[in-house]
Amino acid sequence: MAFGISIVGSVGAQENIPSSKPVKNGGTMVEVPVTVMVPIQVSKNLAMAKGCWVKLYGKKNFEGGSLLLIGPINVEKMIDPLGGNWKNKVRSLETGSNANFIIYDNQNFRDENKFIDPNKRIPDLSKKMGFFDDIRSMQLNCI
Structure with a gap:
């Protein structure tokens, strides 16, 4: 364990x-x-049960490396807690049942943004799907 x-x-x-x-x-x-x-599994399950989370994936179709964020949280720069750089690397994502997720195409919550509703599974974050290519900051709020 x-x-x-x-x-x-x-x-x-x-x-x-x-x-x-x-x-x-x-x-x-x-x-x-x-x-x-x-x-870890116990604390993750308890946090996810509240529904205020987003899981980011490094590849389309929920594949590759992943990063789970439990909200509420504001991420000004796409650096994970261990120093890994997620800027421009998110290709798919899932949101929890009580997550109000906002992504921005620049650091510090600037410029174009996109709201992502609760309980969403987006297998391909691309301009074709109505998103901008690069996520450089984000806000996860609990509803």
Whole structure:
């Protein structure tokens, strides 16, 4: 089973105090991140059940590499969380039942845009289908 990492908050901890000595008043407190391991499939299924998602594919007909975005989210530049460049690479997509998806042909939500309704499966994003060739920014809103 694969696991994902989710940073969910922080707790106080004593700095530079050996664990064998009791903590005295006036100790310095520092914020320590809390990491929770969550099974990826479980968290993905819960998020997708809410219906506010879009899945992007690198090839037509829902093939090739894919990127799942859970909303709401605004993507000013088509760079995924691991640094992969998706600019001009989306060729097909699917939207969830509560997703209001807007794509733009330039970064920072500029110029021509296209609204994509919930529950859509678009196997070929091309000018022939009424879309512009390149997606360079997007907004995913939950309805």
